[in-house]
Amino acid sequence: MTLDAVAWEAFRLSLWVAVWATLIAVPLALWIAWVLARKEFWGKSLLNALVHLPLVLPPVVTGYILLSLFSPAAPVGSALESIGIALAFKWTGAVLAAIVMGFPLMVRAMRLAIQAVDPKLEEAAATLGASRANVFARVTLPLITPGILAGAVMGFAKAMGEFGATITFVANIPGQTQTLPVAIWTALQIPGGEGAAAAMALLSCAVALGAVFLSEALSRRVADRIGGAK
Numbered sequence: 001m002t003l004d005a006v007a008w009e010a011f012r013l014s015l016w017v018a019v020w021a022t023l024i025a026v027p028l029a030l031w032i033a034w035v036l037a038r039k040e041f042w043g044k045s046l047l048n049a050l051v052h053l054p055l056v057l058p059p060v061v062t063g064y065i066l067l068s069l070f071s072p073a074a075p076v077g078s079a080l081e082s083i084g085i086a087l088a089f090k091w092t093g094a095v096l097a098a099i100v101m102g103f104p105l106m107v108r109a110m111r112l113a114i115q116a117v118d119p120k121l122e123e124a125a126a127t128l129g130a131s132r133a134n135v136f137a138r139v140t141l142p143l144i145t146p147g148i149l150a151g152a153v154m155g156f157a158k159a160m161g162e163f164g165a166t167i168t169f170v171a172n173i174p175g176q177t178q179t180l181p182v183a184i185w186t187a188l189q190i191p192g193g194e195g196a197a198a199a200m201a202l203l204s205c206a207v208a209l210g211a212v213f214l215s216e217a218l219s220r221r222v223a224d225r226i227g228g229a230k
Helices: 005-038 044-056 059-070 075-082 091-115 121-125 132-161 162-168 180-188 194-229
Strands: none
Touching: 005 091, 005 132, 005 180, 005 194, 044 091, 059 091, 059 162, 059 180, 091 132, 091 162, 091 194, 121 132, 132 194, 162 180, 180 194
């Protein structure tokens, strides 16, 4: 079982998409997680449901919704293309699909981390004159860093493995939108392609395991540092 040039190109594109999806999604996921964990407002249940909707919808349906919204024929897609932002059938669309599919996992991990922080610690810092921004930066953020890392790794791993929404939204164009999972599916459609598919599947598993081990190592290191500072 060997990886050919097509497989390596698909792997490179998957890494590129996953990195961009993670970098873009983490700040927004952290903000939404903080809002859901710390705020009470009308429509909170609706926001929570919308955030987690991609987990329960078939990925193909999510991809269809993205295509309906961001295709060149759709109002939103047409407006974006007029300012030079193309998503449908582009690698940028694969990034958007990865963000949407991985976002619930990120938010959930970060929200649990925020909820685990005792609000009294934040209140104590506020009574000493610290602004909300300083309280978050100096008290909350260090304590929830393991949760942020865990959420980021989950989102990255999901982006690396995303298939249904991606192939529906950006199709299967070698060198442009053919990510590793799509390349595996393509190989299985070709007689005798099982070996190539198996090699790519092993590579995908290795990346996923590496992401999990990295998440655990980083979480332990940060947790030990925070514990030592107490």
